[in-house]
Amino acid sequence: MDEAPADRQMHGFARTRCGCERCRVPCRHVPGGLDVADLDRLCPEGRDLFVWAEEHLRARIDKPYPVLVPARQANGHCHWLFEGKCVVHEHAPYGCAYFDTHMSADESRRRYAATVRAREQDAAEAGLYFRLWERLRDKGLIEHPPGCSALDRDFEDIQRQAERARRRLSYSS
Numbered sequence: 001m002d003e004a005p006a007d008r009q010m011h012g013f014a015r016t017r018c019g020c021e022r023c024r025v026p027c028r029h030v031p032g033g034l035d036v037a038d039l040d041r042l043c044p045e046g047r048d049l050f051v052w053a054e055e056h057l058r059a060r061i062d063k064p065y066p067v068l069v070p071a072r073q074a075n076g077h078c079h080w081l082f083e084g085k086c087v088v089h090e091h092a093p094y095g096c097a098y099f100d101t102h103m104s105a106d107e108s109r110r111r112y113a114a115t116v117r118a119r120e121q122d123a124a125e126a127g128l129y130f131r132l133w134e135r136l137r138d139k140g141l142i143e144h145p146p147g148c149s150a151l152d153r154d155f156e157d158i159q160r161q162a163e164r165a166r167r168r169l170s171y172s173s
Contacts, residue, residue, distance in 0.1 A: 008097070010035060010037060010094055010097075010098060010114075011035075011094075011098075011111070011114035011115065011118070012114070013098050013111055013114070015097045015098055016097065016098060016099060016100040016103070018100040018101075018102060022101045022102075023100045023101050023102070024084070025101070026096075026101070027077065027078045027081045027086065027096070028076065028077045028078070028081065029076060029077075031069050031070040031072065031078035031079070031080075031093075031095075031096070032069070032070075032092070032093050032094065032095025032096035032097075032099065033060070033067050033068065033069050033093065033094070033095035033115065034057070034068040034069065034070075034093040034094060034095065034129075035093065035094035035095070035115045035118055035119075036115075036118045036119060036121075036122045036127065036128075036129040037094070037118070038091075038093045038094055039128060039129060039132070041091045042056075042088060042091055042093065049128070049132065050132060050135055053068075053132050053135070053136060054135075054136065054139065054141060055071070056070065056071055056079060056080075057069065057070060057071060057132070057136060057141075058070070058071050058072075058136060058141050058142055058143035059133045059134075059136035059137040059141060059142050059143065060142065060143050060144075060145065061137055061142055062144070062145045065116060065119045065120045065123055066119055066122075066123055066129060066130050066133035066134075067119065067133070068129065068132065068133055068136070069093075069095070069143050070093065071141075071143075072143065094115050095115070098111050099111060099112075
């Protein structure tokens, strides 16, 4: 994966940098949610945001606040994941760019709470994120909460592979 711009900050947090296999697993199962500030960065200049979103985003309707996520491919992978690489990596959504599988649960909760506050404020003001979420919802362009069984299996596979590699190394020493 390409390195992220060093100076990208949102909600007082620095973008994460890990691109290990474990940190790429969510791309195949639970694409990260967009923050209110992600829309301008992800939608190409000159494109109508609402038309662009119908192709690239989905509304999740299982939360008490609006959540926009990348659309998924038929295999469940993130819409922007091709040949194991993120085609929007430099501009990746907050839910991707500011989380990794190595951070503590407390850190993850703090980061998530920041974007929830931004989404709730935008909804209270009937802002762009909220209006876009409403349009996708009303058109039936929704994403259901992901199941975790495939995600868990991927993490277990990575753990088994790492354990086999450690055993091979200890036998060869």
